[in-house]
Amino acid sequence: MRLSKNKIFFIIFISLITFSLFCVFTTSVSFAQNSFTAEAYSTTAKSAIVIDKNTGKVLFEKNADEKLPIASTTKILTAITVIENIDDLFKTVSVPDCAIGVEGSSIYLEKGERLKVIDLLYGLMLQSGNDCAVALACLTSGSVENFARLMNIVAINAGATNSHFCNPHGLHEKNHYSTARDMSLISAYAMRNETFRKIVSTTNYVDCPYADRGYNRIIKNKNKILTTLDGGNGIKTGYTKVAGRCLVSSAQRKNVEIICVVLSCGPMFEESCDLINKAFAELGVNDE
Numbered sequence: 001m002r003l004s005k006n007k008i009f010f011i012i013f014i015s016l017i018t019f020s021l022f023c024v025f026t027t028s029v030s031f032a033q034n035s036f037t038a039e040a041y042s043t044t045a046k047s048a049i050v051i052d053k054n055t056g057k058v059l060f061e062k063n064a065d066e067k068l069p070i071a072s073t074t075k076i077l078t079a080i081t082v083i084e085n086i087d088d089l090f091k092t093v094s095v096p097d098c099a100i101g102v103e104g105s106s107i108y109l110e111k112g113e114r115l116k117v118i119d120l121l122y123g124l125m126l127q128s129g130n131d132c133a134v135a136l137a138c139l140t141s142g143s144v145e146n147f148a149r150l151m152n153i154v155a156i157n158a159g160a161t162n163s164h165f166c167n168p169h170g171l172h173e174k175n176h177y178s179t180a181r182d183m184s185l186i187s188a189y190a191m192r193n194e195t196f197r198k199i200v201s202t203t204n205y206v207d208c209p210y211a212d213r214g215y216n217r218i219i220k221n222k223n224k225i226l227t228t229l230d231g232g233n234g235i236k237t238g239y240t241k242v243a244g245r246c247l248v249s250s251a252q253r254k255n256v257e258i259i260c261v262v263l264s265c266g267p268m269f270e271e272s273c274d275l276i277n278k279a280f281a282e283l284g285v286n287d288e
């Protein structure tokens with residue numbers, strides 16, 4: 001059956017209208033999705049990134065490749081380096097003299113103390129003990145310098161290629177730096193280790209004894225993410241005058257785990273919670 005010219009014209013006209021409406025609809029959906037991402041995420045941090053730990057997908061970034069001081073978030077790398085290189089974390093060791101009286105945050109190790117390696121790891125990650133950092137470095141590699149070389153190897157293994165570490169605690173040194181992106185990669189790498197996950201998700205650790213005292217230290221986690229964010233399970237705070245307030249945080253809901261890094265961010269807890277909540281919302285994960 002032959003179609004008249006009028007019918008052919010009508011069919012072509014309807015097809016063009018349908019195609020145009022389809023293009024407008026798909027463009028609108030794409031724009032809406034992009035607008036959601038652009039408008040939803042916001043932070044005053046100098047540098048930031050939010051990733052899906054399981055897939056590696058970057059959900060938000062801001063100056064994520066800028067090299068910056070990272071303060072005590074350095075200890076994420078310190079901890080996983082120790083965990084991977086000391087066979088028995090429950091062996092009792094003597095605290096090296098070089099770890100006594102290290103400046104900054106501390107669990108106040110005493111000369112001649114004998115503790116388990118795991119005790120020092122909790123002191124490192126919960127109370128951010130710089131003395132624990134030096135003790136662990138020397139116990140693992142014999143010196144801070146040797147340990148820093150090992151840290152850089154582990155960082156590269158984690159995919160961090162834009163960083164350089166000079167010490168295990170994050171006290172300021174000119175050539176000690178990382179980026180938000182690299183810290184997210186190091187953190188994702190560390191969070192795949194069950195021992196590391198257990199340590200950084202602990203709010204209080206009470207099994208670390210004092211030398212020559214009849215009671216144990218109470219080591220409290222400085223990371224408010226654990227108690228203020230649904231599903232919060234890590235990771236590490238940091239602060240120096242040069243670096244400002246830094247936070248690497250994480251949370252898990254259902255089978256999705258988000259890692260957020262903010263560097264030089266005044267309201268680091270509040271903004272990290274906001275970024276993580278919006279990441280879960282974008283991925284369609286509620287907070288039930």
